[in-house]
Amino acid sequence: MKKKIDKKISITEHYFSIKKQYNDAILFYRLGDFYEIFGEDAIKVSKILSIVLTHRGKLQNSRVEMCGVPHHSSRVYISKLLKSGLKVAICEQMESAEEAKSRGCNSVIKREVVRVFTPGTAIDDDMISNDRNNYIVSIVIEKEEIFSIAYVDISSKDFFYQSQISYQELYSVLVALHPSESLLSDKLAQDTKISHMMASMNIMMTSYDESYFSYNRSRHTILEHYSIADEKVLDIPNRTTLCAIGSIIEYIVSTQIGNMYVLDYPINRQEMSRMSIDASVIKSLELFETVERKHKGSVISTLDRTITVEGKRLLKTILLNPLCVPEDIEARLDVVEYYVQNTQKRILISELLSEASDLERLVSRFVLGYTKPYDLVLLKHELQNIISISKLMESNISNNPSLLQGIYENLSFSHELFEKLCRFVNDNIEKNADSYYVNITHHEKLNLLNEKVCQLESQVQGLMNEYRNDTGIIGLKITNNNLIGYYVEVPVKYEIKDERFIRKQGLSQVTRYTTVELIQLESEIIACKIEYKNLENEVLSELSEEVKNCSEVLYRLARNRAYLDVLISFSSLSTCYDFVRPVLDNSLSIDIIGGQHPSFLDVDNFMVNDLRFSDDNNISILTGPNMAGKSTFLRQNMMIIIMAQSGMFVPAKSARIGIVDKIFSRVGAYDNISRGYSTFMIEMVETAFILNNATDRSFIILDEVGRGTSLYDGLAIAQSTIEYLLLYSKSRVLFATHYKELSDLATKHKLISCLCLNVKVDDGKMYFTYKVKEGVSDKSYGIYVAKLAGAPKFLLERAQEILSKYELSE
Numbered sequence: 001m002k003k004k005i006d007k008k009i010s011i012t013e014h015y016f017s018i019k020k021q022y023n024d025a026i027l028f029y030r031l032g033d034f035y036e037i038f039g040e041d042a043i044k045v046s047k048i049l050s051i052v053l054t055h056r057g058k059l060q061n062s063r064v065e066m067c068g069v070p071h072h073s074s075r076v077y078i079s080k081l082l083k084s085g086l087k088v089a090i091c092e093q094m095e096s097a098e099e100a101k102s103r104g105c106n107s108v109i110k111r112e113v114v115r116v117f118t119p120g121t122a123i124d125d126d127m128i129s130n131d132r133n134n135y136i137v138s139i140v141i142e143k144e145e146i147f148s149i150a151y152v153d154i155s156s157k158d159f160f161y162q163s164q165i166s167y168q169e170l171y172s173v174l175v176a177l178h179p180s181e182s183l184l185s186d187k188l189a190q191d192t193k194i195s196h197m198m199a200s201m202n203i204m205m206t207s208y209d210e211s212y213f214s215y216n217r218s219r220h221t222i223l224e225h226y227s228i229a230d231e232k233v234l235d236i237p238n239r240t241t242l243c244a245i246g247s248i249i250e251y252i253v254s255t256q257i258g259n260m261y262v263l264d265y266p267i268n269r270q271e272m273s274r275m276s277i278d279a280s281v282i283k284s285l286e287l288f289e290t291v292e293r294k295h296k297g298s299v300i301s302t303l304d305r306t307i308t309v310e311g312k313r314l315l316k317t318i319l320l321n322p323l324c325v326p327e328d329i330e331a332r333l334d335v336v337e338y339y340v341q342n343t344q345k346r347i348l349i350s351e352l353l354s355e356a357s358d359l360e361r362l363v364s365r366f367v368l369g370y371t372k373p374y375d376l377v378l379l380k381h382e383l384q385n386i387i388s389i390s391k392l393m394e395s396n397i398s399n400n401p402s403l404l405q406g407i408y409e410n411l412s413f414s415h416e417l418f419e420k421l422c423r424f425v426n427d428n429i430e431k432n433a434d435s436y437y438v439n440i441t442h443h444e445k446l447n448l449l450n451e452k453v454c455q456l457e458s459q460v461q462g463l464m465n466e467y468r469n470d471t472g473i474i475g476l477k478i479t480n481n482n483l484i485g486y487y488v489e490v491p492v493k494y495e496i497k498d499e500r501f502i503r504k505q506g507l508s509q510v511t512r513y514t515t516v517e518l519i520q521l522e523s524e525i526i527a528c529k530i531e532y533k534n535l536e537n538e539v540l541s542e543l544s545e546e547v548k549n550c551s552e553v554l555y556r557l558a559r560n561r562a563y564l565d566v567l568i569s570f571s572s573l574s575t576c577y578d579f580v581r582p583v584l585d586n587s588l589s590i591d592i593i594g595g596q597h598p599s600f601l602d603v604d605n606f607m608v609n610d611l612r613f614s615d616d617n618n619i620s621i622l623t624g625p626n627m628a629g630k631s632t633f634l635r636q637n638m639m640i641i642i643m644a645q646s647g648m649f650v651p652a653k654s655a656r657i658g659i660v661d662k663i664f665s666r667v668g669a670y671d672n673i674s675r676g677y678s679t680f681m682i683e684m685v686e687t688a689f690i691l692n693n694a695t696d697r698s699f700i701i702l703d704e705v706g707r708g709t710s711l712y713d714g715l716a717i718a719q720s721t722i723e724y725l726l727l728y729s730k731s732r733v734l735f736a737t738h739y740k741e742l743s744d745l746a747t748k749h750k751l752i753s754c755l756c757l758n759v760k761v762d763d764g765k766m767y768f769t770y771k772v773k774e775g776v777s778d779k780s781y782g783i784y785v786a787k788l789a790g791a792p793k794f795l796l797e798r799a800q801e802i803l804s805k806y807e808l809s810e
Helices: 011-022 039-049 071-083 097-102 167-177 192-200 215-226 239-256 279-284 299-303 309-320 326-341 343-353 359-368 373-394 402-410 416-424 444-471 516-549 551-577 630-645 679-693 711-729 740-748 782-788 793-809
Strands: 026-031 034-038 054-059 062-070 088-093 111-117 136-143 146-153 158-166 181-185 204-208 477-481 485-491 502-506 510-514 583-585 590-595 609-613 619-623 654-658 662-666 699-703 732-736 752-762 765-774
Touching: 011 026, 011 034, 011 039, 011 054, 011 111, 026 039, 026 071, 026 111, 034 039, 034 071, 039 062, 039 071, 062 071, 071 088, 071 111, 111 239, 136 167, 136 239, 146 167, 146 239, 158 167, 158 239, 167 192, 167 279, 167 679, 181 239, 192 204, 215 239, 279 662, 299 309, 309 551, 326 343, 326 402, 326 551, 326 583, 343 373, 343 551, 359 373, 359 516, 359 551, 373 402, 373 416, 373 516, 373 551, 402 551, 416 516, 444 477, 444 485, 444 516, 485 516, 516 551, 590 630, 609 630, 609 765, 619 630, 619 711, 619 740, 630 654, 630 662, 630 699, 630 732, 662 679, 679 699, 679 711, 699 711, 711 732, 711 740, 740 752, 782 793
Parallel strands: 026 088, 136 181, 181 204, 583 654, 619 732, 619 752, 662 699, 699 732
Antiparallel strands: 026 034, 034 062, 054 062, 088 111, 136 146, 146 158, 477 485, 485 510, 502 510, 590 609, 590 654, 752 765
């Protein structure tokens, strides 16, 4: 009986057998110095990356398309694919060709997927934005338009959840988080409103069957991940929230292929004492980007004076989560005031902060096992930077504000790890170096190996001199490359007839030889270098393990340095623009004198305005023509409140603010989440959300409510909205309108006042003063605005005739 001969599996067959396990990702298959991509993946990748598409043999009688990218520059290509909303699975060679042959002549080199890159689970600096968190969010529906969510940034260990939130609240959370990726069921992904929401914010959707989000599966994942016997330890409020938490843990762990650290217990975001900011507030304020989605011109482009990338990320978090406890706010304000008064200390610490890197994400790379040798150099510098900052802070620390003392204490740490890095890490290495990164003066074995390599290389030089003398060829030299190793090279015009020289390679200009002696020296050098490399890797592994063991301390250092950066940036901003320290209390009053919009700090002669709410007045009806400054006035007061409760000094002459728990805004109809709705329907949905969620501590901006329908319908809705807020919500409200009739409410309800934008008309010309005063605008001045816009003369004259008739009829 003949022995059965196994058919050798082809590269393409092996590729597609692995690809089946990662159908939703582009598979990068390692072949030598390249990652190869086959089939439909290759077609897709070649278009996105603009690389050549070729083919490799046939599979089932069909040509197999192929493209590839160099291994050494693959990260650039992976980053581009992630930004295109794709996942990338990295399949590496797990053995050498020789090891594969030892298993059988038809054996294919063993390969395994070692990591899956996705937009929401990447932690690498060249793949995600440095100045914002990189969140992935899991969304589970509880009942119609009621959701529970969990969201994680694995580059910073942030892990939060929210339970039983409405569709509008979900939208607000996503606008604030700006996640890169969402995890949801196939059914939910097909929901038109959800898919439109994700598309409008460019959030990649990853969807799975409903079973992925089941209670039993999620519970099992949580118990296994945290090595606990009962999920009650996490105090998760309901089953749907547990499913959101369990599904996101399972997904993240699956992308890291055995490298995932144990996440911190998730935090209930709804139990944190923070101000709630509606999505429309973030958008209408242009807090982080303009309507054109540009950073320049946004509020944060003016406010951000942070120096570190960690500080920039934290600043956004702080602005999105203002504090609601006066004592906590005052603690921040104390630090800001301290550095306003101590300019020299602020400048010196700022100089040190300018030398900082991104410690938070650096530590995450160590914890997840994606460390490069140069990361040891970065970590050493980071720890030195924190030691220097601590030394600068320690003088007279007992007399510093209590929060600053706490930051100082949290910047202290045992220097054992730092001292090891100083001993073993060689500073003078390239960023992408993978060898000679250990300082051999403190490592006896490496030092001996290095000396031995130097001796062997000296013998190679001696051999070269000997061969020159023996052959009489002055131009003879011994060198090496990665392909053929060491060789003797002579110009092509010389021919060596000495039997010791074995011809190795012939080129147009030179001929290359080897000898037994050279081969022997080469093998010794290679053996030494391999041993050297192995020893270095041992040092890297040992140091990396120590970093992992110290990770909690290192995260603490990173967060407190970032906090210090943010508070110092508040001081720098305040000093630059002469901001004032606000007073925060638990009253329901707001008293802002000489307030200014922070985006117009550099505008000369900007008109400052006042805003007052008290027990005797909590609703102000604001009238005035378009372009007179209503929108700016509305927005500047929202921004001043957010700044004050974030712990910032504010652009005003004085400010006293009774704590605000929620800020709402109904300004314009630009939200892509509401495709298919009329402008008026959007207006009503958003207004209803505000009325159903506002409290007596809320601050509300309403602009032109009721304008999307007929005159009397609109007026009726606007008046009933004000009356509801007055009788039920009892919130502090700025209500901008062109309905002058609403001003009559001020005569009926003492809690309602009227404000207007002052306009001057002289010789038929209108002048905006941008000054807010008590009273009601006498006209809407719509025709004047139309004239400024360049409307035709006929339109202006005819409009004036029609307006005169209406005014006479009244």
